[in-house]
Amino acid sequence: MDEKRYPIPAGLHRVEQDIQRSRFITTAAPAPTVEDAKAFIARVRGEFPDANHNCWAYVVGPPGSTAQVGMSDDGEPHGTAGRPMLTALLHGGVGDVAVVVTRFFGGTLLGKGGLVRAYTGCVQQALESLPTTERVRKVRLSVELEYASIDGVRRLLPDYEATVVSEEYGATVGYRFELPVTRVGAFRTALTDLTQGQVLLGEVESEG
Incomplete structure (x- = not known):
């Protein structure tokens, strides 16, 4: 898996199913940070305060990354909800994702095995229909070049998914571009070729 580009949820996504009279509502959302994940969980809890x-x-x-993960059974028997949900997420092929499974108890006990299957299945069902987009890790590159090269450089930008962050005009033109980290090497080469070496390339800065 390329850690610089990977699928993430495109937005909030919700599915529902009834399992032996219990109602399960699964809500998934993008979670680029742990703070975002916790805020989303709090929002869903606030939406369904009367859920079991x-x-x-x-x-x-x-x-599949386990560096920043979290889970909670929220009152279900230990290991029957949060852990199976996390396992389903880790095998789901999507990153930066948080999911809440809301359960309204319908009167029929599922047993530990039944709960594990239910919570696993809820997450899998949500992931199967989850609209995704691509997370692309971007960096910034400062560039200084002659005025004669401006038009040529601007025509290059779409090919390298590069956008202009800032520009300064003096004796030369100074740009800061933002582009995917995977495109930096090729973009540097293209700039050097286009300007026949008449370009100053700064250090690559991490996004933000």
């Missing part, structure tokens, strides 16, 4: 359980799990980072 609001179990949750999140994975911040590339798909």
Whole structure:
């Protein structure tokens, strides 16, 4: 898995199902940071304060990454909700994702095995229909060049998914571009070729 580009949720996504008379509502959302994940979980809990359980799990980072994860059974028997949900997320092929499974108890006990299957299945169902977009880790590159090269450089930008962050006009033109980290090497080469070496390339800065 390329840690610089990977699928993430495109937005809030919700699915529902009834399992032996219990109603399960699964809500998934983008979670680029742990703070975002916790804020989303709090929002869903606030939306369903009368639910029997609001179990949750999140994975911040590339798909399958365990560096920043969290989970909670929220009152279900230990290990029957949060852990199976997290396992489903880690195998779901999506990164930067948080999910809450809200349960309204319908009167039929599912047993530990039944709960594990239910919570696993809820997350899998949500992921199967989850609209995704691509997270692209971007960096910034400062560039100084002659006025004669401006038009040529601007024509290059779409090919390298580069955008102009700032520009300064003096004896030469100074730009700061933002582009995917995977495109930096090729973009540097293209700039050097276009300007026949008449370009000053700064250090690559991390986004933000």
